[in-house]
Amino acid sequence: MDPTELTSAEVYPLGWSEPGALEWGRHWYDGLTQFFEVAAEADDAVLVWLD
Numbered sequence: 001m002d003p004t005e006l007t008s009a010e011v012y013p014l015g016w017s018e019p020g021a022l023e024w025g026r027h028w029y030d031g032l033t034q035f036f037e038v039a040a041e042a043d044d045a046v047l048v049w050l051d
Contacts, residue, residue: 003016013023039046 001022002020006016007014013024036046
């Protein structure tokens with residue numbers, strides 16, 4: 001992710017150019033990242049529904 005693009009798009013929370021700004025929510029996505037990695041290694045498809 002490009003912090004400049006996040007700031008210009010006014011993505012909440014603001015302050016993406018500050019050091020460590022992209023790390024604040026990483027712990028919420030670690031499990032999801034592992035899930036996608038395992039699915040990719042098993043050559044499985046993943047269906048994502050964003051509502």
